[in-house]
Amino acid sequence: MLSRNSLAVCAILCLGLAVSRAQANNLATDLQKGAVELTSAGPLAFAPEGILLVSDPMAAKVYAVDTGDAAGNPESATVDIKDVRGKIASLLGTETQDVQVRDMTVNPRSGNVYLSVTRGAGPDAHTVILLVKNNELSEFSLDNVPHAVATLPNPPDRNAQRRGRSLRAQTITDMAYIEGRVYIAGLSNEEFASKLRSIPFPFQSTDAGASVEVFHGAHGGLETHSPIMTFAEYTIGQEPHVLAAYTCTPLVKIPVADLKPGAKVRGTTVAELGNRNRPLDMFVYEQGGKNYILMANSSRGVMKIDTSEVADIEAITERVFDNGTAGLSYETIEDLQGIMQLDRLNESQAVVLAQADDGSEDLRTIELP
Amino acid sequence: MASILHCSRSPRRAFTGGFFRRWWSAVFGAAVLGVASAAMAHAESGDTPVDLELRPRDGGFTFVVCGLPSHVSEQLQNGGHLDERCREFFQIHVGKRPEADRPPMLGRYHVQEGELAFVPRYPLKAGLHYSAWLELSRILPAENDSPWPARLERSFEVPSKEQGPRTTVAAVYPSADVLPENQLKFYLHFSAPVRTGDSFRYLQLRDAARNDVGLPFVNVGQELWDREGTRLTLLLDPGRIKRGLKPREELGPILEEGKSYVLEIDAAWRDAQGRPLAKPYRKAFSVAAPDDVQPDPHAWKLHAPPAETREPLRLVFNESLDHAMLHRVIGVQGENGDQVLGQVEVREHETEWRFQPETPWKAGAYQVVVDVDLEDLAGNSIRRPFEVDIFERVDVAIPHDTVALPFRVE
Known part of the structure; x- marks a missing residue:
């Protein structure tokens, strides 16, 4: 029989658990309403509960914005906007060539699509987040939204006082929410050091996160400097991993548990997907009881990569001959041409941003191959 | 097509008859439209016509409907949901004519001093054409002999900015003309901001025989610009610089000791104002032995x-x-x-x-x-x-x- 003290301790513990669970279930609690002013457009990603992560690479900031976008059903959502870049230009009052779509992401709760867009160039450029809902484009206003911000540390400029604003800027190649942290891959426009940074979420002013250097084997040598182009979470057994794709095109698995502050991590190359190529975007999905990666590439089309062997596959450390591929098997989806961005919409569909032969860009829904 | 249009007189305030009020109410479903009287329409014909105007304001431009009867603008002002209502009958588009499949420009509607105004969300672009249309019949239903058309459409050209000197490549670093075989970066400095997003189209690395060196640059999707848009960092593919890596073994090194190369920047590259560069730029250099020694x-x-x-x-x-x-x-x-x-x-x-x-x-x-x-x-x-x-x-x-x-x- 439990003593009264034990019961009290138990009650307190249970209360504590309940409170922490409530907090864990409400990531928006700490967000403050106000204006988010973006200086540049970078990758987007969704954290749970409809919280949109918006990166501002030039300002070295990541914003977490509560979209309040819970209505809608990803299972029934469809997107089909021809010449979306031209239509965005019309919406923003300018010419098509003045508009760049930097990233696209789907809100998994609603099936609505978010785009980060740049209008113009230089100091007069504007950064806009657009919402595609019911196949209509509109601005997702950041004028007064519940949000929090994390600032990525910038190295000091020893002569900034005299020189004015530093020319150094950050570029973010990809960003994702994994297991309570926001992971950010990027590199600077000056010193050449490719890092994967992780910031605990919800953001805390006392913890700006930590950076990790990720290396991967490449037939005897170690690739130390290539930036991660795109990455996704992948659970192997019970253990969360990052699957990261680099230019020319190794796919590397890294246990999330290894991504400790200041660590130098050796990732394992599980696939070589061919040269003269740059991975553009990827996500993981399940089909027929098996897991796959759908990956868009700059010159090797869209690949459906079978990850059945990812847990046990031998690391690729030798030179890859033939057509330059090895490791996990994949098929190239011939029907999907010109895909620049992709994100999963539901169990059986994805949304893609695709470039047509005439250079125009379409946003459309595809069936998962 | 007009440049900046101005209404001939200040907004109409004189007419206060119930006739227009009934029309206006009908637009928003508040009342049943009465039958318009031709005689009353004629009574309006001497007044300032309703028209569209592009007017400089606060350093930008505003599209204005001028000449509206005062009670119409009052009802607009007091009716609430101004943006939603006005979007139905008054829109601005890019181009000399609105294209059916293109959405109207983002912006806010205001009623000020009896005029209905559209303030664009983003600044109009110098030198571009914009078209505005107003379904007058939605607020002033046309009759056989009414003094205004059912629909007004105007096109405006935003005056070009004062054209400064054409943008040039101000410098390329490193400035030396002998570079190590494992050269990693170039910095391209421009005299003014240039268009970003498709920079690699305008960059070529050529050998002495003017053959393109295939895929020499790292394209990470996001280009490595500074905040001002005047400096681009160009990375040579480190996978082809570092010895023993797959890209280098398959594709070869980018630069080879003893050979000469030219980094060419095409003058077709547009600056932020849409003008091509004043002239192309060539950075010629020869290649020396790789440098594997750290700075000390x-x-x-x-x-x-x-x-x-x-x-x-x-x-x-x-x-x-x-x-x-x-x-x-x-x-x-x-x-x-x-x-x-x-x-x-x-x-x-x-x-x-x-x-x-x-x-x-x-x-x-x-x-x-x-x-x-x-x-x-x-x-x-x-x-x-x-x-x-x-x-x-x-x-x-x-x-x-x-x-x-x-x-x-x-």
């Missing part, structure tokens, strides 16, 4: 300036270093650790760093502080060489983030 601050020559002068402190390196980082990562501290303010100048093909203080040097002890991330042309930093197996050679890593070079001013 203790091997640099430091020339201390005399006291009570503003003569520059000079640091002379034994190789060219990274132009951008030289401006950022080297500073001067006084005896008490305070930063000395001054102007940095990088000279002699990035082999010399000069620092001129804002106020004359005082006699005493100083130190130059150098971040160990400072790189040479091949990406070797003071911290570590570009090609290193970090797991096998962690012992060579420098534990500190800076190196201090003490000196005295006498």
Whole structure:
């Protein structure tokens, strides 16, 4: 029989658990309403509960914005906007060539699509987040939204006082929410050091996160400097991993548990997907009881990569001959041409941003191959 | 097509009859439209016609419906949901004519001093055409002999900005004409902001026979611009620089010792105003042996300036270093650790760093502080060489983030 003290301790513990669970279930609690002013457009990603992560690479900031976008059903959502870049230009009052779509992401709760867009160039450029809902484009206003911000540390400029604003800027190649942290891959426009940074979420002013250097084997040598182009979470057994794709095109698995502050991590190359190529975007999905990666590439089309062997596959450390591929098997989806961005919409569909032969860009829904 | 249009008179305020009120109410479903009287429409014909105008305002432009009867503008103002209602009958589009499949421009509607105005969300672009249409029949239903058309459509051209000098490539660094085989970066400086997003279309690396060197640059999707849009960092593919890596073994090195190359920047590249560059740019260079040696601050020559002068402190390196980082990562501290303010100048093909203080040097002890991330042309930093197996050679890593070079001013 439990003593009264034990019961009290138990009650307190249970209360504590309940409170922490409530907090864990409400990531928006700490967000403050106000204006988010973006200086540049970078990758987007969704954290749970409809919280949109918006990166501002030039300002070295990541914003977490509560979209309040819970209505809608990803299972029934469809997107089909021809010449979306031209239509965005019309919406923003300018010419098509003045508009760049930097990233696209789907809100998994609603099936609505978010785009980060740049209008113009230089100091007069504007950064806009657009919402595609019911196949209509509109601005997702950041004028007064519940949000929090994390600032990525910038190295000091020893002569900034005299020189004015530093020319150094950050570029973010990809960003994702994994297991309570926001992971950010990027590199600077000056010193050449490719890092994967992780910031605990919800953001805390006392913890700006930590950076990790990720290396991967490449037939005897170690690739130390290539930036991660795109990455996704992948659970192997019970253990969360990052699957990261680099230019020319190794796919590397890294246990999330290894991504400790200041660590130098050796990732394992599980696939070589061919040269003269740059991975553009990827996500993981399940089909027929098996897991796959759908990956868009700059010159090797869209690949459906079978990850059945990812847990046990031998690391690729030798030179890859033939057509330059090895490791996990994949098929190239011939029907999907010109895909620049992709994100999963539901169990059986994805949304893609695709470039047509005439250079125009379409946003459309595809069936998962 | 008009340039900037102006209504002939100030907004109409005189007519207050129930006739227009009924029309207006019908537009918003508040009342049943009465049958319009031709006689009353004729009564309006002498008034200022309703028209569309593009009017400079607060440094930008506003589209204005002028000449509206005052009670119409009052009802608009007081009816609520102005943006939603007005979007139905008054829209602005890019181009001389609205295209059916293109959405109208974002913006807000206002009623001010009896006029309905559309304020674009983003500034209009100089030199572009914009079209505005107003379904007058939605607010002033047309009759057989009414003085206004059912629909007004106007096109406007936004005046071009004063055209300054054409944008040029101001400089390319490294400035030397002999570069190591494992050259890592180029910095392209432009005299004004240029268009971003498709920069690689305008860049070619060619060998002496003018053959393209295939895929020499790293394209990470996001281009490596500074905040002002005037400096682009161009990375050569490190996978083809570092020996033993797959891309280099399959595709070969980008640059080869003993050969000559030209980095060409196409004049078709548009600046932020949409104008092509004034002229193409060619950066010709020859290639020397790869550089695998880290920069060593203790091997640099430091020339201390005399006291009570503003003569520059000079640091002379034994190789060219990274132009951008030289401006950022080297500073001067006084005896008490305070930063000395001054102007940095990088000279002699990035082999010399000069620092001129804002106020004359005082006699005493100083130190130059150098971040160990400072790189040479091949990406070797003071911290570590570009090609290193970090797991096998962690012992060579420098534990500190800076190196201090003490000196005295006498």
